[in-house]
Amino acid sequence: MAQAQTISVLLIEDDPETQANICDIAVQNGMTIASATNGDEGLRLAASGAHDVIILDRMLPGLSGMDVIERLRAADIGAPVLMLSALGRAEHRIEGLESGVDDYLAKPFEPAELVARIRALRRRAANQATSAVILFGDMECHVKARTAHRQGRHIPLSPKEFELFRYFMENAGEVVTRDMLLRHIWKLNFDPQTNVVDVNVGRLRRKLEEGFATPVLETVWGTGYRLVAG
């Protein structure tokens, strides 16, 4: 994965404290970040096309986040947009996603969650064409045949487990959060009250690790999981 390259982020956020916080998080995680405090300024900076990911606050003074996304798309700026919002109800998430943003994160968020989302957006934009076989460590994911292999051995997975495995493989080496899994694998835009995600990941982990010497699915405490090379 092209991890060495620095991720360049554009932040459009009016709340100074949140802005400072996100800038800190980005810098701590080796990203470069430019920030704007309103939609117009944000659109001007975005016009350079130099940003990998745009973080956009939904409730901005003047042009709203929704207006900004519309103008970004109209101006043919293709950088993936992560909408950040104090409106976190499932209804808002869906509305945001339908408006053309690529991901939606509600405040307050875990720094690790934000970083994972930015990296995932960047990766998705970078590898648009998914290859037929994804290789990582000693694992193989045959996308067309829908089969999983480790050290050349076929690992039987249920259809949903395969989806989960494929998603981990596509985001190999990176933190994948529970919210990301709920949304991508089960199409749920809200967090069920029970630990269903952990249980399902636990199942996949057993299948990937049983009979092998090294673990491949790490738990990132409080956030989610990471697939590592075995």
Next chain:
Amino acid sequence: MTHRSLLHSVFGRLTLIFLAISLASTLVLYLAVARTVRQQSRQALAREIDTDLAGLSDIYATGGKAELVARIRDRLVLERADGEQGWYLLANAAGQRIAGNLAVWPELSAERSQAGTIRIDGHGIHARATMLGPDARLVVGRSNRGAERLVERIGGAFLTTGAVLALLSLLGGYASTRRLGRRVDGVNAAFAAVRNGDISARAPGDRASDELGTLAANTNHMLDQVTRLIEAQRNISDQTAHEIRTPLMHLDTGLLKALDRTLDPAVADMLGKARQEIRGVVRLLDSLLDIAGTEGMKGDVRGLNMVDLSAIGEGLADLYSASAEELGLSFEAQVTPGVNLRGDEMQLMRLMTNLLDNAFKYVPSGGHVLLRIGPGPRIMVADNGPGIPIADRERIFDRYVRLDPGAGREGSHGLGLALARAIAQRHHLAIHVEDAAPGARFVVEPERAGA
């Protein structure tokens, strides 16, 4: 646009009532005219008869009987302008005819110079009798056929006019009923569309200066106001979320920074718990706004699509089966394929997960949970856990009600079932819990009519 018969429309009924009134008025007018014409004609005939009678009396007095007979013959030969002939009878004291065209003496008293109507060949004739001498009496009559013909002609004119009037009224009434009906239907259609979720629908014709124009304009003003209220309600809830979440975000950032700088595990633990509390407040806020928002959307069909409940059920069965295994529960899903409902997919998923979460939280290890989705649609989540006491089966759907505060995940606010009920009601579904003997059985099915 609904098609109504004249009788089922207010305007149609008005048209028919006015038609009946104008036809009745025409009839009364005709009767009055006919009566006046007959009266006038009778008076004119009476005057003519009296003049003729006086003239003939003079002739008898001056010229004698022979002269009178000659003059009566002259009169009978004379062609009258109205085509009617005069009627005469000169008779002796015994009533035998001396001259004239009447065959028999009518029942009129000559001594009293009586006037009256006599009938010949079915026609009425006004006549007066008089004594000319001891052996001569005379009757002079005039037919009223001219007047009757006039009355007939007037009647014909009234009938024609009445028929034309009725036809025109019906045509005009039908046209205006259609036109007015369409305008009122426009107002009704606007209300119906808004009720069905098209909040932007408005009544046409609100610029017209008549009452229906005012009705349409008032309707539209009211709908504008409803739209503003809905927007305002939404804005308030969005604003509330924003105003509360932003400081919580700052608080959380501060706690996180403190957490980064402390090496004291006890402090770190406290800070971690404080952050958990913040998450709890955010969840509480979202749940409350979700419930309020969902209740506000009751009957609002905007953005609703056909949702495959069976597919949702299958997906959730897959998601929860792992949890069941982990918790040592047996979990079964009985899903009839192709059960659809027009609704909000995410909310319906939420409804089912809330019921499943509830069952999974309260059923002890070794228990059984069943999800069944069938036609109706009917969604059922049953377990063989502790069940819900009868006294609590209603109130369990109220906000903040937790029957066993000890059970379930920390930070549960007792809002899951309240949201489930709000979602069900939004979709015109009813939710209730019954005794599964043992255990609880939550059933979601269409609201009964009138319930």
